[in-house]
Amino acid sequence: MRGKTVIFSIVMLVLGFLISFSYQYTKQHQADVIRTEQWKKEYSLKSQLTTQEKANQKLEKELYSLQSKVQATESNLKNEKEQYFNVLEDVEKYRMFTGEIGAKGKGVKVSLEDASYIPSGQNVNNYIVHESHIFHVINELFISGASAVSINGQRITHQSYIHCNGPVVTVDGVQHPAPFVISAIGDPAVLIPALNIAGGVVDQLTSDHISMTIEKTDIRMNPLLRNKD
Incomplete structure (x- = not known):
């Protein structure tokens, strides 16, 4: 067990x-x-x-x-x-x-007038505004940067035709009497000194007995008028 x-x-x-x-x-x-x-x-x-x-x-x-x-x-x-x-x-x-479109902006107005006094015996043509004076002003404005220029409200271009005929100036076939107001859109701080530079436009036109005033102002221009067929 x-x-x-x-x-x-x-x-x-x-x-x-x-x-x-x-x-x-x-x-x-x-x-x-x-x-x-x-x-x-x-x-x-x-x-x-x-x-x-x-x-x-x-x-x-x-x-x-x-x-x-x-x-x-x-x-x-x-x-x-x-x-x-x-x-x-x-x-x-x-x-x-x-001149295809209107333009506006700050700029200058240059007014050209015939001499207010013509000495006796002097040639009248030596005391009136000619196309050469207008061309001189316009060229200086374009050279100085003007983007648009007009004469008595008529837009002009680099190819505009300007001709003097006695007391009137013909611009692209349109006659304008004196005074001739040349308006230019651009910087007045550049345009005015360019016109007044010594021996420049103002001095030359003054020596030619042309009365010239320059004004800074706002300008508005219409498009260039073109002849339609």
Whole structure:
């Protein structure tokens, strides 16, 4: 009986050991499985993160490339816009020079009159305004930057024909009596000194006995009148 008890005790001890070992093994195995799964999950996440970072870097390069193209396009458009407005500005200036459009702005008025006194026995032609005097004033105004010029309200251009016929002056076929008022749109601070420069227009016309006055004023001009067929 006692032998059976000892054997039973040994069997129970061995069984307990096996159960304990199996439990510990199972627990350790499950822990290893969990760690393996966690490692696999972490590795997968790290791989996905690395892949995403590479994709982000590629997208950043593409974005930078597109931004560079956009900036280049904007710069080109800006240059084209500036060139376009420069062309428009040049066209407007040309149309103003040719008298095709009306004009207004600050400028000067230069009035030319025949001499108020003619000494006895002197040639009258030496004391009246001639086309050369008018040309002299107009040329100086254009050279000094005038954008538009008129005589007695009639617009003129660089190609206008001016002819003196006694007391009247004919401008492109239209006769004008004295006084001759030459209006010019431009910077008065430039035009007036240019006319008054020593040995310039004022001095030369004064020596020719021509009465000349210069006035700074706002000016408005109509378009050049053209003959219609």
